[in-house]
Amino acid sequence: MFGTYFRVGFYGSKFGDLDEQEFVYKEPAITKLAEISHRLEGFYGERFGEDQVEVIKDSNPVDKCKLDPNKAFIQITYVEPYFDTYEMKDRITYFDKNYNLRRFVYCTPFTLDGRAHGDLHEQYKRKTILTTSHAFPYIKTRINIIHKEEIISMPIEVAIEDMQKKTQELAFATHQDPADAKMLQMVLQGSVGTTVNQGPLEVAQVFLSEIPSDPKLYRHHNKLRLCFKDFTKRCEDALRKNKSLIGPDQKEYQRELERNYHRLKEALQPLINRKIPQLYKPVLQVNSHSKRTA
Incomplete structure (x- = not known):
């Protein structure tokens, strides 16, 4: 139409x-x-x-x-x-x-x-x-x-958009009604497959392994970090949903997906748990400091 x-x-x-x-x-x-x-x-x-x-x-x-x-x-x-x-x-x-x-x-x-x-x-x-x-x-x-x-x-903004898109695809495939096991597995494979070139893990290693030297990138760094937290949660939901859809013939495939997911989560953990201290300074300290200087 x-x-x-x-x-x-x-x-x-x-x-x-x-x-x-x-x-x-x-x-x-x-x-x-x-x-x-x-x-x-x-x-x-x-x-x-x-x-x-x-x-x-x-x-x-x-x-x-x-x-x-x-x-x-x-x-x-x-x-x-x-x-x-x-x-x-x-x-x-x-x-x-x-x-x-x-x-x-x-x-x-x-x-x-x-x-x-x-x-x-x-x-x-x-x-x-x-x-x-x-x-x-x-x-x-x-x-x-x-x-x-x-x-x-910028490259980090491109990475944020890509991760948001991957997360949306996972959410859509997980909550699709009626459920589509093939679509769900295809999206899962692209998300947790460790061999995927320029996949989630490589994105995290490139952009989150070090805190950026430019303070202007702090917010982007933090946003990407939160995107990965959301992404791993969606992967977990998708795996749970897939487990409820598969027959006995796909149990080994499910175990392989779960192993890949746990490896990915383990590798991502130190990268997505690192916060930038400058973004979490209490506002009160700034105000009291400005009063003292005044």
């Missing part, structure tokens, strides 16, 4: 008035990025010539100076509806989340040296929030983008 959304940017003098214009396109709910790319490339290829149209494969900001002035370029990016935290209180049902949509978001991973992906400690993320001139659903299937806002997340 509802749509899938794509940001489409047009670059090149061949497009005339469309040059450097960006739109959000609403497509049928099952449309894939490759489908809309193929369709738009074919449509404009018929108008300008197949060899004159090129689709930009990434979602990085477009530098027109680097583009061939004799060609027409189309950049297509999958986007999702974007809601502020306060909006989510009113947008509860599936319908609420797909009606009166004016803001959309897409994320672009990057590193400071120009690569898209790097090690955990160098992985930044650019979140781009788009605002359209009208709200979907609308009489047209594409609407102009009138405002663009960028939020840059």
Whole structure:
């Protein structure tokens, strides 16, 4: 019933008035990025010539100076509806989340040296929030983008978001009704499997093994620490739920998951129990100190 959304940017003098214009396109709910790319490339290829149209494969900001002035370029990016935290209180049902949509978001991973992906400690993320001139659903299937806002997340903020997402997935799979044992086991495997590359344990070792030297990162460090506490609790709930769902043939698999969980919890314990003293100074001391200096 509802749509899938794509940001489409047009670059090149061949497009005339469309040059450097960006739109959000609403497509049928099952449309894939490759489908809309193929369709738009074919449509404009018929108008300008197949060899004159090129689709930009990434979602990085477009530098027109680097583009061939004799060609027409189309950049297509999958986007999702974007809601502020306060909006989510009113947008509860599936319908609420797909009606009166004016803001959309897409994320672009990057590193400071120009690569898209790097090690955990160098992985930044650019979140781009788009605002359209009208709200979907609308009489047209594409609407102009009138405002663009960028939020840059530091590596530790990216880690916090990833851990929050993992925790939400665990909570959803645990409380799903009717229960889905396969989904629950898949999420559990990704959470407590010790061999998972850049998994929870590696995230904790990279960001929580030392207290940051920059006081500005204290709050992020503490937030990630609390994320891990919540994450381990959700893993425990998920394991308990899985135990109630499995048959005799999966008992050994359950024991293996539990062993992995206990190993993970043991390794995380010293990292998530270390508090930053500066964040826990009593407020009273600060006040009495300021009175003495006054």
